[in-house]
Amino acid sequence: MNFDQLHNRKGSDSAKWDGVNKYFGEQDLHPMWVADMDFPAPQPVIEALNDKVEHGIYGYPHVPDSTYQSITGWLSQRHQWEINQDWISFILGVVPAISTIIHALTEVGDKIIIQPPVYYPFFGMVEDNERVLSLNPLKLEDGQYKIDFDHLEQIIDNETKMLILCSPHNPVGRVWSKDELQKLGDICIKNNILVISDEIHADLTLNGQKHVPFASISKEFADISITCLAPSKTFNLAGTQAAYMIIPNDGLRKKVDNQKKKQGLYALNIFGLTALEAAYTHGGIWLDSLMEYIEDNVKLVKDFLETELPSIRLIEPEGTYLLWIDCRALNVEHKKLERALLKEGKLALNQGYTFGENGQGFIRMNIATQKAHIQEGLKRLKQVIDSVQG
Template sequence: MSYNFDQIIERKNTNSAKWDGLKDVFGKDDVLPMWVADMDFRCPQPIVDAIVKRAEHGIYGYPKRPVSYYESIIYWMKKRHNWDIKEEWISFSPGVVPALNMLIMALTNPGDKVVVQSPVYFPFFSAVKNNNRVLVNNELKLQNGNYVMDFERLEKQIDSKTKMLILCSPHNPVGRVWSREELKRLGEICLKNNIIIVSDEIHSDIVYSGYKHTPIASISEELAKNTITCIAPSKTFNVAGLYTSVVIIPNKKLKDKYKNILERIHIGMGNIFGIEALEAGYRYGEEWLENLLKYLEGNIEYSINFINKRIPKIKAIRPEGTYLLWLDYRELKLSNKELKNLMVDKAKVGLSDGAMFGSGGEGFQRMNIGCPREIIKEGLERIEKAINQL
């Protein structure tokens, strides 16, 4: 089957947060949206067909997840990531961010310390702070154009109150796909110090040639018992609006604690169309995904070549995974406010402000390249023109 990822599909006036929420985010609605992490591609046809078929039934009562739903998750994790998981490990969340909050509530106490590694997806910070836990930041190190974890600093920051580490794997926004060796070392530190790992692996299916995603829980049985893994079809198949995520918890004691929070808040039932989309995607979406990955790799090459040749004052960190490009503007020597104004008011491009991702993000911007190449071309040309006018 052929796939036309170059097709530009009108998303304005579809209640799209990305396209119709510009004024709320940027203060104006004439910017080109390349910010929030959803793609501008139509999702795989099997997902559309499954949703349409279910919609045609005409009754949308409370849903129940069938055995086939769990089987599709188990199949996908084995096929794509060589991890054998069991049905009894699988739980639900309406999103990875709600899962992070519920897991913090379930598995730690107020005053406990939770480690994150910035610059990182900013809801990690609020999940810790809003639940009255203490945020410990182990900032990533940028070395020779590549980010690495600072294991020595991490071990120095750990004490008896450190109870959890939230891992972003692959990492948003810097695009790292952590190696098995890096994950093993991180896991060993957490096991030695009785720190539970919560691994956000929502981008795990968006990994490029030469790299392989390793679920940290798949490395050993000991790590599996100490890790909660959060995945979703949302980034993979562009179905974020269906709010259906998977929480994999091999340790029954930890799973029971999570289940207690899920039931207390009463949000475990799920979205009837999300159930259909997840199963259809994991069963029939692989061919579409493989074609998507090739197109995204082309977008990355186009973007980096454009930046290197025409906007050399910007440095692009080449992503190993995700459809997010982490752009280094620090050579411009602008304040954070000046940089935001340059992008929004002069270039009229809506990117994600690097400072939102915590320490180490100042002077950076995150660009979503999950869109037709013509949109990327327009966005980069706008940025080029604005910088040339400085």
């Protein structure tokens, strides 16, 4: 695997590359934003997809046992989580899964807790579905984000029905420890709160960190939770749209499957299923090499910031390929920095405030890309910061 090799994604209908100008309203931007990678998927995935394309007939798919087994095998090997294949419910994406679960298991007006700064669609999925957001902001202590358990207990009331956990946490890069999850789960059980555990970044842990699936901790946690997973972040397959929910509790699973039916969400993407099975069956070695490359990229950014831009600080990531960078010490108004990054630096990053109010003054940088691309991005970042400070 040569992750340094550059690939031209322009003209491939990529949101990150071809959609960038439209999204940011600026021309010729250097993209380091939306969460996909600039690497081809593992070769066995490409071959399996080629075989499917060559077959030429793309009718409705049937999900074979081997696809279910690829998931149970992956979760067992990678996360020591033994699941029953009947608990798996397929869906086209984790975002559609969360929205479906909200509809199935809560009522209009119910409160749903999220913990910003967090993946921004969580806000919309609660509010657009006429549920009420209840915020439990993460605390930044000694350079590390923590769950504010005291505040969590304070905001819970009779209307609070659900918590959406992001584990590992996008954008702050935490891989929650078993103790933290245990504490969170205990509070949810005590208060009859269901947990949606979005574990889409589960496979992307750094430097020996271990992801613990929330539902694997105990039968009680499995019973109150729905885990949302997909191979899309892990193997760069987001465009093939295959995700799944793991719902150990029969009653909850029936309700969610019934909601899927109501919304007409039966169909799956034949290419997505093929890619999922090939990735989970043959992609392990590729993933291990990828994570070594991402670890090197983290180091590249960290060293650069320490030597060239000491006033901005990397929040040490434990997982994901998204870096959360603290620019608050620059003392530059965040909108001014945002404008300068786009207009002078021609650099497309995600702005921290889009992940919640307490993300203001931070930027999110996607480093699942070639080192040369990162170096160019860092050069532009330095030019912009030197100029706004100068």
